[in-house]
Amino acid sequence: MQQFINAGQTTVSSLLLAHFHELGITNDEFLVYLELKSFYDAGNHFPDMATIAQRLRLSSTQVYQIIHRMIQKKILTIDTTQDEQGRSQDQYDFALMYRKLATYLGQQKRQAVVEETTDQRQQLFEQIETEFGRPLSPIEYETIGAWLDQDHYQPEVIGLALREAVLNQAYSLKYMDRILLSWERKHLTTKQQIQREQEKRQQRQPAASAAATTPTSAIPQIPMYNWAEPTDEDKDKQ
Known part of the structure; x- marks a missing residue:
């Protein structure tokens, strides 16, 4: 021993x-x-x-x-x-071997990221087609690709915009684009930020409903918020 x-x-x-x-x-x-x-x-x-x-x-x-x-x-x-x-x-x-291993692991990690991104992109296309109830056109594919590659919107953020469009029965990429632009102007770039903003909006809705049943001479009415329509604040910024 x-x-x-x-x-x-x-x-x-x-x-x-x-x-x-x-x-x-x-x-x-x-x-x-x-x-x-x-x-x-x-x-x-x-x-x-x-x-x-x-x-x-x-x-x-x-x-x-x-x-x-x-x-x-x-x-x-x-x-x-x-x-x-x-x-x-x-x-x-054996320093060269350890560097070779580090290079290989880095390549594997990058490849995994590429594969994950490709899967997310394909899932997003399929999700939109399912909700729209029809195949996407080549131009629509390019539009969604531009959201991902040029505007750098996260797939989950685009998914939230799709949900908003479906809830409003607006099956259009143009409608989704207005929603995404509205979030971008408000610096809402992640799923968590958007969900917190949605929770705040839902908390304001009961107050707006109560105001609608109260005489206007007592309490001013609060307009309902629509993601796809620019607010007065957004217009002033423009």
Whole structure:
């Protein structure tokens, strides 16, 4: 047990363990990496090749060939440094492999974002077609695409505009566009901001209804708000 404790441990990234094949690393090359890292973690940065070969039950020539392939694949380098006495010493360096892994993970993340965006776009097209009860025309596809790519409206925000249009029985992209512009003028750019504004509007509606049943001489009437129509404040800004 004491020998087990004194031997130390070698820690390997789970990401590297899961994706080393995607980096073009073979099983043999990964085993050599593990052996080299175990020595590195113990303070030996350039272990003897014969020792590596013995532990892997391979010949020194085979280990040399594997290390040579790893250098060619740019996942391993041999760096030369100087110690405190000015003597040159070599060491294995896997920084290129770690950078390669980081690049791969970044590409995977960007690809996932692209796929998610594509799915959201397709779902939005299908949602509008379902609510309108008809296929969209090519021009309508371009209009929705411009909302997403040029105006940078979030798909969920466009979905809320669609809901407003359906509630008002206005099955038109022009109507939805007026709603989106109204929200943009009021700096409502997220689903949460729009929903909070809608809640405030709903709270004002009972007061407006009560005012409609009260004599005008007592309480002035409050006009009902329509997202698609510009307010006096919006007109002043224009």
